[in-house]
Amino acid sequence: MADHPDFEASAKPIAASVEASSLRDQLATIRLALATSPIRKQLLWACLGIVAVIVATSIGQVLLNRWNEPFYDALARRDMQGFLHQLLVFAAIAGGLVVLNVGQTWLDQTIRLKLREALTVDLIGEWMRPARAFRLANAGAIGVNPDQRLQQDAGHLSDLSTGLGIGLLQSFILLVSFVGVLWSLSSGFVFHVGGYSLAIPGYMVWAAILYAGTASWLSWLVGRPLIRFNSDRYTREAELRSSVVRVNENVDAIALAHGEADARRRLELDLGTVLGAMRRIYSAQINLSWVTDTYGWITVVAPILVASPVYFAGDISFGGLMMAVGAFNQVHSSLRWFINNIGGIADWRATLMRVADFRIALVETDVLHHTERRIEFGENPDGRLTFENLEVASRDGCTKLAEPHVEIRAGERVMITGDPRAGKTLFFRAIAGLWPWGSGRIGMPAGEVPAFVPRKPYFPLGTLREVLDHADAAVSDAEISAVLAE
Incomplete structure (x- = not known):
């Protein structure tokens, strides 16, 4: 019996081609993975705990900001007794903040650990569903180097999500806590210009919003290309690691064929693409530094410049000035969270795209090409x-x-023969049920489990019992002992 290729020009490709999904789809698939995780309750309690700690920390920072006025006023009056009393107050507030900061660090690390466990276990579970890993490997670029997405990308996404999420929450709570303080402090600010008095309600709040908003817009404009550059770098790094692993697995064949020079050229070529991707990232980061560093230095004097007209007009004391400056810095630092983290946000966006698209591809592998004919x-x-x-x-x-x-x-x-590239490998994959696309019917012997031998043998690491269980062999311990005793 022989097989003959009968190629049809109109046949559609079977390989799945999963395009990059939208941000909403990516967030939805990650949320689904976490919602179905067995450790979701532990992760939820850790998140609620860190919210409570951040709220308590914000209260402590509000108290610390209020401490500025009596402390600096005591210095201005040269009041030693009041100065010593304020030092004791500072020690109590600072001690409480130290305890809260240590608790926040522990919760931060716990969330990173649990988030990575939940994501990685979910991806492994979806990847190891029957025949999915095989089908994904034949699904185009999305199925290349799944090891990086399972190990490096999932871990990196967990770290970035935790760090950025906690930072954003902390900035939001600080903003809510201090915007009222800054509004009340600047409500009495009156500007005297040319004999006229001008009062601007919440003057310093509007100044902080305008200042941080301008910086955020410029940072996003300059730093947005980092999303694409980071995604490209992770792809190039995966290709380099894959080439290194392939060379390491075939060192005997390379040495026997004296192919070290060709292998080196391949590795150097892959390294060149990685270095090129890194150069693009570094160039974008340098451009971004011009914006962030400039605003960082201006911020040193910005709050004093904003409040100085009112201070020199004699409408507030020195302690009131320092309290207003402290509140302005807190509000501004909350608003400039985006500026400080634009590089991390771009990296998070690129990593989210890789992990989420990989999970979406895993889930959709079983339903892709549902309009194609399938073998019965x-x-x-x-x-x-x-x-x-x-x-x-x-x-x-x-x-x-x-x-x-x-x-x-x-x-x-029976021996199956055919011309080279006639599709014999795909034919046997179809018999095994790994490749269901086509037409016709395959009838297998009822009540029997066929054994298929791959081109490259595989045995799991572990005991002999684990190896036999992997092969679905119904072998008892007594049978194993009898064979080993022979």
Whole structure:
């Protein structure tokens, strides 16, 4: 029996081609992974705990800001007794903040650990569903180097999400806590210009919003290309690691063929693409530094410049000035969270895209090409293996057997032959159920589990029992002992 390729020019490619999804889809798939995780309750309690700690820390920082006025006024009056009393107050507030900061660090690390566990376990579970890993490997670029997405990208996404999320929450709570303080402090600010008095309600609040908003807009404008550059770098790093692993697995063949020079050129080429991607990132980061560093230095004097007209007009004391400056710095630092983290946000966005698109591809692998024809699988009660009008679809067309009806009975030996690249490997994958796309019917012997031998043998690491269980062999411990005793 021989098989002959019968290619059809109109045949559609079977490989799944998953395009980059939207941000909403990416966030939705990560949320689903966390919602179905067995450790979701532990993760939720840790998140609630850190919210409570951040709220308590914000209260302590408000108290510390209020402490500024009596402390600096005591210095201005040269009041030693009041100065010493304020030092004791500071020690109490600072001691409480130290305890809260240590608790926040512990909760931060706990969330990172639990988040990575939840994401990685979910990805491994989806990847190891029957035949999914195989189908994804034949699904185009999304299935290349899944090890990086499972190990490095999932861990990096957990760290970035935790750090950025806690920072954003902390900035928001600080903003809510201090914006009222700054508004009340600047409500009495009156500007005297040319004999006229001008009062601007919440003057310093509007100044902080305008200042931080301008810096945020410029930072996003300059730093936005980092999303694309970071994603490209992770892809190039995965290709380099894959090449190194491939060379390491074939060192014997390379040495026997004296192919070290070719292997080195391949590795150097992959390294060159990584270095090129890194250069683009560094160039973008340098451009971003011009914006962030400039605003960072201006911020040193900005709050004093904003409040100085009112101070020199004699409307507030020195202690009131320092309290207003402290509140302005807190509000401004909360508003400039985006500026300080634009690089991390771009990195998070790129990593989220890689992890989420990988999970989406895993889930959709089983439903992709649902409009394509599929091979029908059935069972034959008389122990025969049959093929009825079998055609196996591939990227190049369709491969079919020369005979429309093939029947193989128990004990018969059959050799499948064909021209090179005729699709023999794909044919056997179809028999094993790994490649369901095509048409016709495959009838397997009923009540029997066929054994398929891959081109490259694989045995899991572990005990002999674990190896036999992996192969679905119904072998008892007594049978194993009898064989080993022979």
